[in-house]
Amino acid sequence: MSKKLVAFYSRADENYVSGMLKNLDIGNTEVLACMIKELTGADVFKIEQEIPYSKGYNECVEEAREDQRKDARPKLKKNLESIDKYDVIYVxxxxxxxxxxxxxxxxxxxxxxxxxxxxxxxxxxxxxMGSSAKDIKKLCPNAKVESGFNVYGSRVNSAKKDLEKWV
Known part of the structure; x- marks a missing residue:
């Protein structure tokens, strides 16, 4: 049996949801990560920047855009020591x-x-998914990158059946 990891980045605070700004206690991607953990028994690691983006949506958007323009690699708050024990990694x-x-x-x-x-x-x-799967393949050329799962953030709470099929 293979060992699995769910590594995810998620953002709570003010988010764009169904055409309006809404404060979230738990980010949408974290909701999915928790569902995957429940379905697979995987270990979980939350990817967090040492210096987080602003809590306000519009400020966060601009900070994220600037990081992308600079091709920045923000320092992480913490990281795993190794991924050697994992065969399957949900990102x-x-x-x-x-x-x-x-x-x-x-x-x-x-x-x-x-x-x-x-x-x-x-x-x-x-x-x-945008170009993210292609970007992962470039960053991890010797990994097998499988088809991704994507869902509207505003619909994560009703995505479990589709997520089960994908997992």
């Missing part, structure tokens, strides 16, 4: 500017994913 994130938040790039570049299976999952409000 989750919200779609930021057509790809993953730059902190996810930092995480992926921290390890050798050779021989690993990566299953990306993404929350969004209309932009789907």
């Amino acid at each position: 989750g994130y919200p779609n930021y500017w057509n790809t993953m938040p730059m902190a996810v790039f930092t995480f992926l570049e921290s390890f050798d994913f050779s021989g690993k299976i990566i299953k990306p999952f993404c929350t969004h409000e209309g932009s789907g």
Whole structure:
């Protein structure tokens, strides 16, 4: 039996949900990560930047856009020592500017994913996976990157049946 990991980036605070700004206690991607943990028994690791983005949605959007423009690799609050014991790694994130938040790039570049299976999952409000799966393949060329799962952030609480099929 393979050992699984759910590594995810998620953002609570003010978010864009169903066409309006709404404060979330738990980010949408974290909701999915918890469902995957429940379905698979995987270990969980939350990817967090040492210096988080602003709590306000519009400020966060601009900070994330600037990090992407700079091709930044934000320092993480903490990281795993190793991913050696994992065979399957679910990598989750919200779609930021057509790809993953730059902190996810930092995480992926921290390890050798050779021989690993990566299953990306993404929350969004209309932009789907964007180029994130292609970006993961570039960052982890010796991993098997499987088809991703994406869902509107506003619909995560009703996504369990579709998530079960994908898992």
